Amino acid sequence: MHEPTLTVNMAMTLDGKVMLPDGTWHGLTSATDRKTMDEYRARAQALIVGRNSVEKDNPVFALKDGRPGPRPVMICRSRLPRPDLRFFQHEPILYTSPALAESAEGHNLSKQAEVVCAVELEPTSIIRDLSSRGYNRLLLEGGPALNAAFFRLDLVDTLHITIVPYILGDSSLPGIVDSDSCLPDFKERSWKLVRCERIENEIFTEYRRQRK
Ligand SMILES: NC(=O)c1ccc[n+]([C@@H]2O[C@H](COP(=O)([O-])OP(=O)(O)OC[C@H]3O[C@@H](n4cnc5c(N)ncnc54)[C@H](OP(=O)(O)O)[C@@H]3O)[C@@H](O)[C@H]2O)c1
Numbered sequence: 547m548h549e550p551t552l553t554v555n556m557a558m559t560l561d562g563k564v565m566l567p568d569g570t571w572h573g574l575t576s577a578t579d580r581k582t583m584d585e586y587r588a589r590a591q592a593l594i595v596g597r598n599s600v601e602k603d604n605p606v607f608a609l610k611d612g613r614p615g616p617r618p619v620m621i622c623r624s625r626l627p628r629p630d631l632r633f634f635q636h637e638p639i640l641y642t643s644p645a646l647a648e649s650a651e652g653h654n655l656s657k658q659a660e661v662v663c664a665v666e667l668e669p670t671s672i673i674r675d676l677s678s679r680g681y682n683r684l685l686l687e688g689g690p691a692l693n694a695a696f697f698r699l700d701l702v703d704t705l706h707i708t709i710v711p712y713i714l715g716d717s718s719l720p721g722i723v724d725s726d727s728c729l730p731d732f733k734e735r736s737w738k739l740v741r742c743e744r745i746e747n748e749i750f751t752e753y754r755r756q757r758k
Pocket of ligand 1: 555556557558563564565566569570571572595596597598599600602603621622623624625667668669687688689690691692693695724
């Protein structure tokens with residue numbers, strides 16, 4: 547069996563913010579960033595996304611050049627997503643609790659998604675389950691709350707950050723990882739910069755987690 551690998555892709559402003567005060571992230575990245583995002587998506591088999599991000603931004607999941615994209619995946623512990631999202635146009639997998647799975651059935655969400663009822667909804671179990679279904683190249687596109695759960699458990703192997711040329715200056719807005727406390731052993735968890743490229747007015751980076 548293949549080892550699953552997890553890549554995170556995020557864009558952030560010069561002051562490290564990843565969302566606007568209205569909770570969206572519209573209009574801050576370029577067409578090049580969109581193209582780059584599609585390249586990362588084309589390499590992935592499954593794309594894990596946070597419910598808040600999908601509800602706020604209603605992102606497009608189809609790749610612009612028509613290549614097949616990765617299968618969207620969402621994890622919901624407290625409530626189900628709205629049913630009118632583009633997310634549901636791509637046969638997504640929805641991991642949820644037994645109680646919510648039952649209500650998904652009631653709301654017909656099970657016609658729009660593969661609803662996987664799981665007692666364990668934490669990241670390690672989700673990655674294990676995705677791998678058992680043949681999804682080993684995994685991409686996570688935030689948001690910061692969902693990212694935090696994966697970074698906390700040290701599950702991220704590759705991190706792409708695009709730096710966009712804006713400064714928001716609002717201390718209440720999160721960065722790529724939004725958590726109440728520092729990640730454990732963060733000094734021992736080092737990252738190697740393997741790519742740093744300027745394209746027009748943005749910087750595209752790739753960091754790999756250095757494991758001993
Ligand atoms: N700049 C960028 O590249 C970028 C990328 C993506 C998103 N964003 C922005 O990020 C914002 C949304 O981020 P967000 O942090 O509010 O929400 P989020 O990370 O998109 O979604 C959080 C939700 O994920 C669910 N979840 C499932 N398992 C979880 C776990 N182990 N830990 C934490 N949450 C888990 C939770 O719902 P349950 O409690 O129901 O489980 C939680 O409410 C949007 O404004 C979007 O624009 C920016």
